[in-house]
Amino acid sequence: MKSWTFAVKRLAYSGVSLLGLSILIFVIARVLPGDPARLALGPRAPQSVVEALRLQLHLNDPVYTQYFYWLRGIFTGDWGIALFTQRNVLIDVSDFLPATIELILFAAIIDLVIAVPLGLAAGRRANSIVDNGVRVLSYVGIAVPSFVVAILLQLFLGYGTHLFPLIGRISQNVVPPTQITGLYTLDALLTGNPGAFADSVWHLILPAFALALGPIAQEARIMRSSVVENLDKDFTLSEVSHGLPERTITFKYLMKPSLIPTITIYALDISAQIANAFLIETIFIWPGFSKYGLNAMLSKDLNAIVAVVMVAGVMFVIANILVDLVVGYLDPRIRLQRRTEE
Amino acid sequence: MPLLEVRDLRVEYRVYEGTLKVLNGVSLSLERGEKVGIIGESACGKTTTVKTIMGLLAKNSKVAGGDVTYKGEDVLKMSKKRLTELRRKNISMVFQDPSAALNPVFTVRQQLYDIIKFSTDERLTREELHEKAVEVLRQGALPEPDRILDSYPFQLSGGMKQRVNISMALVSASELLIADEPGTSLDVTIEDQIMRLLKKIVEEKGISIIPVKKFVDRIYVMYAGTIVEEGPTREVFNSPQHPYTQLLIKAVPKLTGGGIPEGILGQVPSYLKPPAGCRFVTRCPYAMEVCDTDAPPLYGVGAKQRAACFLYDERQLPR
Numbered sequence: 001m002k003s004w005t006f007a008v009k010r011l012a013y014s015g016v017s018l019l020g021l022s023i024l025i026f027v028i029a030r031v032l033p034g035d036p037a038r039l040a041l042g043p044r045a046p047q048s049v050v051e052a053l054r055l056q057l058h059l060n061d062p063v064y065t066q067y068f069y070w071l072r073g074i075f076t077g078d079w080g081i082a083l084f085t086q087r088n089v090l091i092d093v094s095d096f097l098p099a100t101i102e103l104i105l106f107a108a109i110i111d112l113v114i115a116v117p118l119g120l121a122a123g124r125r126a127n128s129i130v131d132n133g134v135r136v137l138s139y140v141g142i143a144v145p146s147f148v149v150a151i152l153l154q155l156f157l158g159y160g161t162h163l164f165p166l167i168g169r170i171s172q173n174v175v176p177p178t179q180i181t182g183l184y185t186l187d188a189l190l191t192g193n194p195g196a197f198a199d200s201v202w203h204l205i206l207p208a209f210a211l212a213l214g215p216i217a218q219e220a221r222i223m224r225s226s227v228v229e230n231l232d233k234d235f236t237l238s239e240v241s242h243g244l245p246e247r248t249i250t251f252k253y254l255m256k257p258s259l260i261p262t263i264t265i266y267a268l269d270i271s272a273q274i275a276n277a278f279l280i281e282t283i284f285i286w287p288g289f290s291k292y293g294l295n296a297m298l299s300k301d302l303n304a305i306v307a308v309v310m311v312a313g314v315m316f317v318i319a320n321i322l323v324d325l326v327v328g329y330l331d332p333r334i335r336l337q338r339r340t341e342e
Numbered sequence: 343m344p345l346l347e348v349r350d351l352r353v354e355y356r357v358y359e360g361t362l363k364v365l366n367g368v369s370l371s372l373e374r375g376e377k378v379g380i381i382g383e384s385a386c387g388k389t390t391t392v393k394t395i396m397g398l399l400a401k402n403s404k405v406a407g408g409d410v411t412y413k414g415e416d417v418l419k420m421s422k423k424r425l426t427e428l429r430r431k432n433i434s435m436v437f438q439d440p441s442a443a444l445n446p447v448f449t450v451r452q453q454l455y456d457i458i459k460f461s462t463d464e465r466l467t468r469e470e471l472h473e474k475a476v477e478v479l480r481q482g483a484l485p486e487p488d489r490i491l492d493s494y495p496f497q498l499s500g501g502m503k504q505r506v507n508i509s510m511a512l513v514s515a516s517e518l519l520i521a522d523e524p525g526t527s528l529d530v531t532i533e534d535q536i537m538r539l540l541k542k543i544v545e546e547k548g549i550s551i552i553p554v555k556k557f558v559d560r561i562y563v564m565y566a567g568t569i570v571e572e573g574p575t576r577e578v579f580n581s582p583q584h585p586y587t588q589l590l591i592k593a594v595p596k597l598t599g600g601g602i603p604e605g606i607l608g609q610v611p612s613y614l615k616p617p618a619g620c621r622f623v624t625r626c627p628y629a630m631e632v633c634d635t636d637a638p639p640l641y642g643v644g645a646k647q648r649a650a651c652f653l654y655d656e657r658q659l660p661r
Binding site for chain 2: 238239241260
């Protein structure tokens, strides 16, 4: 099977699961107690006004009719009005999503760049000082919640030493780059604005690191254990017996098979951040999508909730397709099996 | 001077329950061009012996005594650099399970090219690498070397994988090839082919080999980490001297009929608490008092055979 047919097939499957997800979240959001119109207008709004809003939102119709309206809106660009911003949800999403994507991409890069070498070093020298150091670091990374890390980073590296900015995506005195993708770093590069690029990277480091610490701990552990496992395999002994240099064995013959399980967990960890980054976004006053989702939940803003869940779902699907491609690249057994299936 | 000499080798493994005293004074030697075999039931220490020779022991193991000399050099005390050089240019090993011995996520080409690249001090061009790779694959009797080179291990059959392993070993086995039961995990006809191939290769190239059984000039019989008998293959099989060898040979089913043989009563002793004297004492039909306390040395029996058994000590009288 060619890789594009594989991608098309995966997309079709994903479409079906996204449709299922949309039905599920749509129904759950509506059967939960609490009147969104009342919540939006406040306790002192007259009942007639609340009733008018309910009519406008089709809240008195049966759930399947509401779902039909919503589905039609998705394809025509009318994602409904978010009650707490009073804007089309689509506009909200395109406003808030890039900030979160940028944050998560940076966390993903930090995660990979730190976790893989740590895991490799720890696994190669199991039970050495390096290994024990990485173990302690991993326990800390897994046990300490990201918001605590965030506050500590702010305290020591932001407030105490002024090495990094405390909050926001870009300094007040720097003009944000012209919007193309909404990712400040990327836009700054595209428009040739090195000042804005450096400034936004500078702002990204603390929140991205706070977000990445848990996943780093996780990935380093997985990398370590698969390195230890592969180190015991006959193929490694065989490579040693042929006199291959330690460097080649470690960075080529051990790293590639050990990356396979690591990358799988890595993708899950990273895509889960889309919905879970709200604590970090709140602490660093990051105008992100995750925090937007939290606000939507708190105000039971139906259109916004459904949109947030759907976008998170789409991100998961994309991450999964990407990881399948990467794992297929790393593991020929998977890649070539796919081909023979067809 | 023998090519390889192992003297009184003792190897221990540290495990949770204590120390496994696996090799208990193994001695063997190998002349240039000689083919020597080691036989014995599973878990008798064959793999540990050959891994020690290659310097491939696991981290939880320890050489508690004895030495391994290769052309006069002590392999166990050798610098890492010198050992790597030996592995690159002189000695090589073929593992028991061909599927486990090839890295699953690299093509044969990637693996073989690296082995060739590091086996020489010259900088080879890609064409030279390819030429050498095709050459060793041909020696390994693999048809269509180019197709094999582009295959991943899982795309090859067990027999082909073992031929690839042998080809890889041939790159650096200019003097000594160690083959750890290279056919055991394959079916009998393929095993036979692999053995014939190895025999042909070592005879053509004049390298020495320790395969763990078959087609050899001289054989060592191992039991529970000790060498119990050694001698020319024909003599050992025709007139086994050690009680263990006698029972072992009786236990081999014959194609000429006679039903399933009895086997040897009892089990290999635990390596955690092996018998203090002869390790075969628990299963030996001729066990004497001295066997419980003293480990028998190798006694010369006939012209070329030696057996580690007090039955051959004139001072001992049977019970």
